[in-house]
Amino acid sequence: GDSVTQMEGPVTLSEEAFLTINCTYTATGYPSLFWYVQYPGEGLQLLLKATKADDKGSNKGFEATYRKETTSFHLEKGSVQVSDSAVYFCALSDRGSSASKIIFGSGTRLSIRP
Amino acid sequence: DTAVSQTPKYLVTQMGNDKSIKCEQNLGHDTMYWYKQDSKKFLKIMFSYNNKELIINETVPNRFSPKSPDKAHLNLHINSLELGDSAVYFCASSQDVGHHTGELFFGEGSRLTVL
Numbered sequence: 001g002d003s004v005t006q007m008e009g010p011v012t013l014s015e016e017a018f019l020t021i022n023c024t025y026t027a028t029g030y031p032s033l034f035w036y037v038q039y040p041g042e043g044l045q046l047l048l049k050a051t052k053a054d055d056k057g058s059n060k061g062f063e064a065t066y067r068k069e070t071t072s073f074h075l076e077k078g079s080v081q082v083s084d085s086a087v088y089f090c091a092l093s094d095r096g097s098s099a100s101k102i103i104f105g106s107g108t109r110l111s112i113r114p
Numbered sequence: 115d116t117a118v119s120q121t122p123k124y125l126v127t128q129m130g131n132d133k134s135i136k137c138e139q140n141l142g143h144d145t146m147y148w149y150k151q152d153s154k155k156f157l158k159i160m161f162s163y164n165n166k167e168l169i170i171n172e173t174v175p176n177r178f179s180p181k182s183p184d185k186a187h188l189n190l191h192i193n194s195l196e197l198g199d200s201a202v203y204f205c206a207s208s209q210d211v212g213h214h215t216g217e218l219f220f221g222e223g224s225r226l227t228v229l
Contacts, residue, residue, distance in 0.1 A: 034217075036218075038155075041222070042222055042223075043118070043204055043206075043220030043221050043222050043223055044157075044204070044206075044218070044220045045220070046217045046218070049217070087155055089157065101147075101159050101162060101170050102159070102218060103159075104156075104157040104158075106154070106155065106156050107154075107155040107156065107157070109155070
């Protein structure tokens with residue numbers, strides 16, 4: 001079945017450092033890809049998405065490019081802030097299914113030191 | 115106004131008890147979900163309803179029974195609670211499962227602790 005694999009955490013960085021969180025996927029159809037973020041004590045929120053190959057999703061300084069050849073959707077940010085500390089989830093949705101569902105990766109906890 | 119609200123936020127109970135978690139969305143969405151998040155933050159879908167009809171039912175013990183009285187509500191009832199049921203349960207909604215944009219709107223979660 002479809003699945004998402006993302007890098008294990010926790011990831012700890014200093015403020016203004018460059019961030020990469022790796023994500024790869026396995027899917028039989030043509031999935032849409034997403035990054036969700038979960039701040040402490042809250043539910044998940046959509047951060048960005050890409051619906052087809054070579055699309056780049058971006059939001060709040062974060063970016064991710066849908067790479068079909070490497071089945072990847074790595075999350076990047078050039079300069080992280082303390083407020084970016086959260087758990088980040090990579091996810092996919094198979095648009096071809098009549099009962100499509102979103103499948104999440106295991107989450108990567110990010111901590112930013114001031 | 116909270117888009118997806120679930121109650122209670124915290125629930126502590128004894129093994130063997132029966133409990134319910136309620137969820138309501140005011141976004142006008144057609145599809146609602148229940149997800150379970152374990153202590154390692156792994157998030158797994160349990161159920162999905164579209165316009166009050168069950169469309170996704172993952173491998174979940176039949177002690178878990180969802181009920182959707184209308185498309186704005188999806189409640190989760192759990193019978194004979196076990197220690198392994200301790201988790202955070204998230205309700206979510208989305209606009210349309212057929213033209214799925216992938217954007218789920220989540221509630222704040224209900225933390226269930228079974229003693």
